Amino acid sequence: MNSEELALAALGWIESVAVTDGDGVCWGETPGSPEEDPTLYQGAAGIVLTLVEAHAHLGDRRWAELAERGMSGLARSLDACYAPGDAGLYGGASGMAFALQAAADWADPAVAALGRAAAARAMEGVRSGFDGERWDGFTDLLIGNAGIALAALAMGDVELAETAVVPFLRTAEVTAYGQTWETRRGEARRLHHMSHGTLGVAYALAAVGAAAGRADLIDAALAGTADVTARNEAGPDGFLVQYSEPEVPHPRRERISYGWCHGPAGDAQLFRLLARLDAGGRAAEWTELSDRCWTTLTTCGLPAPLRPGFWDNSGHCCGTAGVLALALDRAAEGQDGLAFADVLVADIARRATVDATGARWSNLEHRDSPPELEPRTGWAMGSAGVIRELLRHARITAGRDPAYAVQWPDQPAASAR
Numbered sequence: 001m002n003s004e005e006l007a008l009a010a011l012g013w014i015e016s017v018a019v020t021d022g023d024g025v026c027w028g029e030t031p032g033s034p035e036e037d038p039t040l041y042q043g044a045a046g047i048v049l050t051l052v053e054a055h056a057h058l059g060d061r062r063w064a065e066l067a068e069r070g071m072s073g074l075a076r077s078l079d080a081c082y083a084p085g086d087a088g089l090y091g092g093a094s095g096m097a098f099a100l101q102a103a104a105d106w107a108d109p110a111v112a113a114l115g116r117a118a119a120a121r122a123m124e125g126v127r128s129g130f131d132g133e134r135w136d137g138f139t140d141l142l143i144g145n146a147g148i149a150l151a152a153l154a155m156g157d158v159e160l161a162e163t164a165v166v167p168f169l170r171t172a173e174v175t176a177y178g179q180t181w182e183t184r185r186g187e188a189r190r191l192h193h194m195s196h197g198t199l200g201v202a203y204a205l206a207a208v209g210a211a212a213g214r215a216d217l218i219d220a221a222l223a224g225t226a227d228v229t230a231r232n233e234a235g236p237d238g239f240l241v242q243y244s245e246p247e248v249p250h251p252r253r254e255r256i257s258y259g260w261c262h263g264p265a266g267d268a269q270l271f272r273l274l275a276r277l278d279a280g281g282r283a284a285e286w287t288e289l290s291d292r293c294w295t296t297l298t299t300c301g302l303p304a305p306l307r308p309g310f311w312d313n314s315g316h317c318c319g320t321a322g323v324l325a326l327a328l329d330r331a332a333e334g335q336d337g338l339a340f341a342d343v344l345v346a347d348i349a350r351r352a353t354v355d356a357t358g359a360r361w362s363n364l365e366h367r368d369s370p371p372e373l374e375p376r377t378g379w380a381m382g383s384a385g386v387i388r389e390l391l392r393h394a395r396i397t398a399g400r401d402p403a404y405a406v407q408w409p410d411q412p413a414a415s416a417r
Contacts (some may be wrong), residue, residue, distance in 0.1 A: 003345050004394035006352060006359055011054050011382045013358030014047060015066055017377060024072030029382075030374045037378065038077035040095030041142070041317075043380075044070050046379030049099050049406050050388050052106050056405035057391045068111040071103050075118035087135040088148025089124040089409065090380075097122040098151045102406040123152070127160055133167045137185045141200030144183070149204040150409035153211055161208045162217075168205060169220055172235060179224030189244040192231065193257075193315070194410070196265030197244070198224045203270045203410055210277050222280050225270065229289065236297040239264050239289060252367065254309070258300055260322030264293035268326050273412045294330065297323055298340050303347040312364035314351050315376070316385030319363065320344050324389040325411065332402035332414035345393050348386060361386060 001009065006317045014385055017031040027044050046385040049315030051067035054060070075394075078096050086092040097119035104112035104119075126148060129135055138144030149164035172179040173190075180190045180198045191197030202224035209217030234240035242255050260266035267288045275286035301394030302311045303320050313319030324344045353375070360375035360383050376382030389405070396402045407413050 001349060001354070001359075002394065003349075003390040003397065004191060006349055006354075006388045007054070007390035007394065008058075009354055009359035010352075010387045010390070011051075011063065013360045013375075014050075014377060014383055014387070016357050018066070018070075021073040022076065024074070024076060025066065025069040026073040026077070027070075027377045029378060030376050036073075036077065038074050038096055039091050039378075040099055041090035041380045042376065043379035044074050044077070044378075045096045045099035047062055047377060047384045048074060048103050049408075050384040051381070052103050053388050053391055053405045055106060057395065061364070064106060064108075067103055068107050071100055071107060071111055071115045073112045074100055075114050076124045078118045087129050088138070088143035089151045090142045092143070093122040094126050094148045094151035097126070098154055098409065101155050106405065107287065108250050114281050119155070123155065123157065123160070125162075126152075130163065133171065138183065139168070139171075139181055139201065140183045140191075140196040141204065145409075146201045147203035149208050153208055154407075154409040158208070158211050161204075162212050162214070165204050165208045165217060168201060169216060172220060172223070174228050177230035178223040178228075179220070180224060189246055189248055191244045191262075192228045192241050193243075193262040194269065195261035197262070197269045198228050199267055200410070202228075203273060206270075206273055206277060206279055218277070218279055218401065221274075225274065228267075234292070234296050237292060239267060239292040240296050240300070241267070252365075257318065257321070258297060258302060259313070259318035260316060260325070261318045262323070263318075265326050268293035269411055272329065275417070276412055294337075295324070297326070300403045303344055308366040311379060312366060312371075314348055314361040314386055315379075315381035316389070317380035319381065320348055321386045321389045324348070324393065328389060328392050328396060329411070329414045331396050338396065341393055341396075345390065348390070359383075 018025040027047055029037045029042050040046045048067050048070040051063045054063035087094050089095040100115035100119040104115040134145050141147040143162045149161040152160035181201050183196050185193055194200045202221040205221035206216045228241055231241045232239055247255055257263040271286045271290035275283045305311050316322045324341055327337040328342035350359055362372040363376050363381055364371045365373055379385040
């Protein structure tokens with residue numbers, strides 16, 4: 001199968017495991033899950049956006065109609081299930097609202113109106129849940145201020161985005177190299193990367209600073225970035241920083257990661273943004289750092305399973321699809337990403353389970369018996385995140401427009417250097 005055929009097979013599986021919910025549909029984190037998951041990270045919000053990508057790519061109303069049914073289920077979930085404190089981009093209301101508003105641009109007018117109204121109600125709830133410093137104790141991109149700011153910015157609410165990041169100016173902790181922030185109240189260690197750490201905060205500060213015309217926010221982003229770049233362990237040609245400082249040993253977490261969440265696949269997205277903004281008048285430096293992330297990713301051995309636990313995930317958050325997203329950004333910008341993207345797609349195809357129900361992926365946990373995890377549906381570690389990148393690979397390979405139908409808040413749109 002080529003990348004488009006594999007994406008189609010995976011879309012068929014996503015459709016087959018959808019659960020009817022009134023006039024809509026919903027999905028659990030895994031098929032048969034007792035509770036629906038409406039989140040952007042691993043549930044219906046991310047799946048709906050993948051279905052929008054499928055409709056835009058294929059021109060097939062089948063996927064638009066399934067996306068609209070997913071929007072109806074998602075709007076119901078937002079109104080019924082999510083309290084104002086559950087506000088995060090990837091785990092709560094702001095990410096679900098972002099998905100509804102973005103999908104509404106592609107939907108039937110009646111469904112679009114329903115989605116936009118639910119999104120607006122949700123963001124009012126998000127606004128009311130702010131305690132003057134953060135939401136529910138968190139500051140990070142996945143759950144806290146940084147991600148909520150990016151969701152608000154993507155939805156055109158610069159005021160709320162600014163409200164979310166301004167507290168970082170007074171809560172910053174000065175380090176030997178720059179500054180950092182705690183992920184949640186009372187946590188002793190400081191995380192470094194995109195999903196829960198300093199670089200995710202820096203991304204939000206830079207993006208909102210540019211939109212709001214605030215140099216102080218961009219300066220804070222640069223200080224946070226400096227703290228992390230000073231910790232590079234990969235020498236002058238690469239980029240690799242450990243999970244946290246201090247490092248707390250954990251039986252199921254590596255000290256060094258390579259994916260979007262805690263590694264150079266995600267770090268490079270911040271450097272791409274800073275280069276785009278010419279932050280600090282240092283565009284060339286940020287481009288070089290992005291290139292160094294790329295060097296590390298293409299020379300570390302992935303996607304080969306070099307040892308137990310190394311490269312056991314095909315998903316977007318901590319696996320192959322997240323690296324593929326960066327490879328395709330580079331290819332879309334006229335750089336050297338396509339050859340490695342082909343390698344990654346071949347590995348995704350090799351790991352797929354394909355049968356009469358479609359295609360899906362089982363990630364591995366080598367410490368479990370059996371090690372094969374149940375296939376997941378969503379963006380983070382499931383089929384939706386893989387499909388999104390397979391479709392884009394198909395477009396780039398065919399010389400078509402590489403743009404996503406929906407640009408995610410924490411991934412800069414590709415543009416020529």
